[in-house]
Amino acid sequence: MEQWGLPNLPFEIVYDILSRLPVKSLCRFKSVSNPWLALITNPEFVKSHLHHQSTNANNISLKIILCSFISPFCCSVYYQAPDHIVAQLEMPCKSGAEIFGSLNGVLLLDIDIDEELCLWNPSFRMYQKFSPPKCPDDRIDGKIYGLGYDSISDDFKVVAAFFLVSGAGSVVHVFSSKLSLWKRIGVFRYTRYLYGLGCVLNGAPHWYQNLSQPDRPDARLMYVLYYDSVSEDFKVVRAIRPRGNVPCIAHLFSSKLSSWKRWMGDFSYEICENRSGTVLNGAPHCDCLF
Amino acid sequence: MASSIENNNEKLTLKSSDGEEFLVEKHVALQSTLLQNMLDSDCSSADVIPLPKIDARTLALVLGYCKKHADASSSKQGELNSFDSEFLKDMDMGALFNLVLAANFMEIKGLLDIAAQKIADTIKDKPHQEVREIFHVENDYTPEEEAAVREENRWAFEGFP
Numbered sequence: 001m002e003q004w005g006l007p008n009l010p011f012e013i014v015y016d017i018l019s020r021l022p023v024k025s026l027c028r029f030k031s032v033s034n035p036w037l038a039l040i041t042n043p044e045f046v047k048s049h050l051h052h053q054s055t056n057a058n059n060i061s062l063k064i065i066l067c068s069f070i071s072p073f074c075c076s077v078y079y080q081a082p083d084h085i086v087a088q089l090e091m092p093c094k095s096g097a098e099i100f101g102s103l104n105g106v107l108l109l110d111i112d113i114d115e116e117l118c119l120w121n122p123s124f125r126m127y128q129k130f131s132p133p134k135c136p137d138d139r140i141d142g143k144i145y146g147l148g149y150d151s152i153s154d155d156f157k158v159v160a161a162f163f164l165v166s167g168a169g170s171v172v173h174v175f176s177s178k179l180s181l182w183k184r185i186g187v188f189r190y191t192r193y194l195y196g197l198g199c200v201l202n203g204a205p206h207w208y209q210n211l212s213q214p215d216r217p218d219a220r221l222m223y224v225l226y227y228d229s230v231s232e233d234f235k236v237v238r239a240i241r242p243r244g245n246v247p248c249i250a251h252l253f254s255s256k257l258s259s260w261k262r263w264m265g266d267f268s269y270e271i272c273e274n275r276s277g278t279v280l281n282g283a284p285h286c287d288c289l290f
Numbered sequence: 291m292a293s294s295i296e297n298n299n300e301k302l303t304l305k306s307s308d309g310e311e312f313l314v315e316k317h318v319a320l321q322s323t324l325l326q327n328m329l330d331s332d333c334s335s336a337d338v339i340p341l342p343k344i345d346a347r348t349l350a351l352v353l354g355y356c357k358k359h360a361d362a363s364s365s366k367q368g369e370l371n372s373f374d375s376e377f378l379k380d381m382d383m384g385a386l387f388n389l390v391l392a393a394n395f396m397e398i399k400g401l402l403d404i405a406a407q408k409i410a411d412t413i414k415d416k417p418h419q420e421v422r423e424i425f426h427v428e429n430d431y432t433p434e435e436e437a438a439v440r441e442e443n444r445w446a447f448e449g450f451p
Contacts, residue, residue, distance in 0.1 A: 007387050008426055013394055013406065020410035027446035031418045031439050033427045090445070125443070 019045065019052045023123045046124055047154075050105050065089070065107060065122065070096045076122065092120050092127040101147035101198040101205055108147035108158060108198075117145065119156055119177055133173040133182045135162045140171075146198030146205025150229040153178065157229045159205060163192050170194075174229065185232050191225070204228055206237070302329075303338045304353075310346035311338065312353060321356035323397035343395050348388040351377075355401050378408045383424060386412070417450050 009017075018026065018040065026049070030037045039045055067074045073096070074089045091097065095112035102108070109118040111129075120127040135143075139162075146159040156177035161170040169189040175182050191209070198205035204226040224237040300316040302325075319325045328339065341349065358373050378386070386409050393402035413421050422429060431439070440447060 006384050006424060006426070007391060009387060009391065010394070013390055014425065016402075016406050017390075017410050017413075020407055021414050024446045025414040027443040028418050028450065029421055030443055031431070031436055032422050032425075032429070034430050034435075036427065037439060 015039070015045070015048075019049045023049075027125065041124070041126060046121065046126070047104070065099060065102070067091075067099050067109070068096050072096060074122075089122050090125070092118055092129070100145040101200045103147050103149050103156070103200045103203065106147070106156060108145060110145060117158060117175075119147075119158070128177060128180070130175060130180060130182075133160055133175075133184075135171060135173075139165055141165045142193065144194045144198065144207065146207070146227055147200055148205050148227055148229045149200075149203040151203060152230060155179075159198070159227045159229075161188070161191055161194060167192065172227075174232070188234055191234050194225075201226070304349065305338050305340045306344055306346040306349045307342050308345050310349070312346075312349060314353060315357075315360075318353065318356045318360045321360050321398055321400075323399070325396065341392075341396070344392045345388070348385075348392050351385070351389060352392050352396065352398070352401065356398065359400065374404050378404060381408070383409070383412065 018029070021029070026040050030040050065074065065076050072091045072094055074091045076087050076089055093109070093111045093116070095115070097109040097111045097118070098113075100108040100110055105121050105123055107120045107122065109120055110132075111118055114132050116129050117132055118127050118129045132145075142163040144161050144163075146161075148157040148159060149155070150157055153176075158175035158177070160173045160175070160182075162172075163170045164187070169187050170191045171187050172185045172191070173182050174185050194207035194209055198207055200206070206224060206226040209223045209225060225234050226237060227233075228235050301313050302316060302319055304312045304314055304319070304325075306312070316329070319329070325339070344352070355377060358377075359370060362370050362373075381389070386405055390402060390405040390409065393399075393405055413424065416424075421427075429436070
């Protein structure tokens with residue numbers, strides 16, 4: 001067929017075409033021009049790209065992110081049967097970090113044990129760093145972070161719960177990614193000693209909590225609860241009675257765990273299930289095993 | 291226009307930007323939301339409908355696609371998929387660009403989808419300089435800026451000049 005001249009395409013068609021490209025091509029095409037760089041790094045575009053990739057059945061990609069909390073080492077394991085592709089990722093920090101959940105391709109990192117928190121999209125190499133909220137050390141004996149997403153205001157939320165020494169519960173602060181601001185939500189009586197990594201399900205971080213039963217102090221009941229960013233409250237999903245060792249919360253939700261387990265051998269890991277496009281969440285802890 | 295769907299043998303005439311006229315069965319034309327809306331309102335099928343943005347070669351391709359999709363029953367999705375990939379197989383970038391523009395203008399969602407996907411599949415492994423030319427994008431970077439953006443995304447350039 002003879003070569004036809006190339007007409008100019010309107011913006012919305014270019015946008016549509018670009019949202020169908022793999023991340024690697026997009027990162028290369030940032031070099032096309034300033035307007036292309038601005039488009040490709042625009043949060044709205046990133047979101048529609050993710051939506052595009054995750055609704056296209058051929059594109060579903062599962063990734064596990066392994067992150068060392070000792071040194072700035074992070075890699076992704078891209079699961080695509082029959083091979084697994086392992087790639088080292090350049091981290092947005094100079095020290096180790098711990099992953100507290102992931103959602104829509106964004107990970108919540110706790111850098112260098114509370115030095116800084118960071119929302120990081122490893123696929124697009126974009127991040128937002130911020131300080132954890134201030135809470136006097138002598139008043140707390142533990143804390144937990146969680147990542148959530150408020151679909152109404154289209155905003156990533158970070159939950160920080162500080163467990164009070166007094167036993168009065170926990171002080172909860174919530175960070176809005178859009179406003180780049182912490183807000184103190186209040187003291188919650190029933191949220192002391194939450195465990196788990198805040199596995200994200202349906203946009204909300206989930207934890208579990210062990211409670212003794214008043215009539216049988218030796219028998220423990222386990223509650224799974226989550227933070228709901230719309231009502232700004234914690235909600236209990238269900239109470240279960242654990243058998244043997246306390247299960248990691250991932251086991252409660254994951255149906256895909258067995259397939260991961262086969263090839264991950266004996267690594268210590270935590271994974272939770274999510275429907276996702278660019279990055280499937282997972283928060284394994286291992287020290288540079290790859 | 292109550293008869294627009296009942297009577298499948300009705301035809302209408304489409305006119306390309308370069309003046310060529312195409313006689314099209316109405317149920318084929320209905321693949322296009324634009325034409326459907328025109329027929330639903332007050333356009334008489336006796337009128338010639340001008341499509342000033344679409345040349346005859348592109349319009350012939352578009353109508354070939356519409357005919358196939360209008361005639362196939364919904365149970366033949368597999369057959370349609372193989373028609374679609376065969377339809378686009380040897381098309382060059384110019385033809386694809388014209389096709390995607392026509393599909394956008396005539397609001398033919400399925401065609402827009404497969405043409406945009408084909409363009410994406412074709413450019414994904416091309417160097418950015420070539421993509422710049424394909425999309426007529428002016429390079430507004432200084433050489434220093436361009437080097438800096440490239441350096442930040444070094445990992446994506448493996449194997450590229």
